[in-house]
Amino acid sequence: MEYADLRILEAVARHGSMNRAAAELHMVQSNVTARIRALEEQVGTELFQRTSRGVVLTAAGQRLLPYAARIGALLKEAREVARDDGTPRGPLHIGTLETTAALRLPAALSAYTRAYPEVALSLTTGTSSSLVEDVVERRLDGAFVAAPVQHADLTEEVMFREELMLVTAPAFRNPDDLGKQRDLKIIVFRRGCSYRQRLENILAQRGIQTAQPLEFGSLDAIIGCVAAGVGITLLPKAVVLPAWREGRVLAHELPPEQARVDTVFVRRKDMHLTSTLTAFLDVARPSPLKLVAGE
Structure with missing residues (x-):
């Protein structure tokens, strides 16, 4: 063969x-x-x-x-x-959560492409489960996903720490009022999104029943629907902060065990760590102080 x-x-x-x-x-x-x-x-x-x-x-x-x-x-x-002589060059395929792409990566991507113009960098967004599968199947060199992953074929490194917040229309001043809402909808990314799973668990623990979820592929669509009163969502504080400050939505704090989530970078254990990927990780890693502070 x-x-x-x-x-x-x-x-x-x-x-x-x-x-x-x-x-x-x-x-x-x-x-x-x-x-x-x-x-x-x-x-x-x-x-x-x-x-x-x-x-x-x-x-x-x-x-x-x-x-x-x-x-x-x-x-x-x-x-x-065989061609890796220590100079980053060639293709590099990275996966990321939509929220991470919007919040954490723009500056790093800009710095990396300026520093290493010979690298053909491509970025794919998806849910944690789809990105993990793509890394396992070698379709991606690595990906930013929500922890925990704990896959036998992968190694993971904590890159960012996020604070998740329950996001509603401004009319919902108290999250406890959500239980009184008939046909409450959650506005989420497609199945396999870790934030979606967390939101479903949080509402279930509060005894809140929800209708069929509405799935969207972009942050703008999700925040826009929440602002219009269509439903609620769960997003990192830094992502929702602009709309919150504008008064378009209201963000509610959650207990630490529900709010904190680590974003990890995963790659295959048996895959050679090329100069191209090493340089990317060096640029993407936050400083230790920023990681602790969740910035």
């Missing part, structure tokens, strides 16, 4: 078509079909089910498919390690 065969497997699976995969790979369809059949002979089972509309992975094909991405990532890492 060769990596080239696994690349063909991935392309065919993604397109659901031998013909479209061949076009992407700059091959003729007959060669793609022959390579897939040869791969099936090597593993001793069918990898695709042929249909009138194209092809779909069999159960065996689905089990084999993740290895294409893993092997490709390992080969990419091997090339980068």
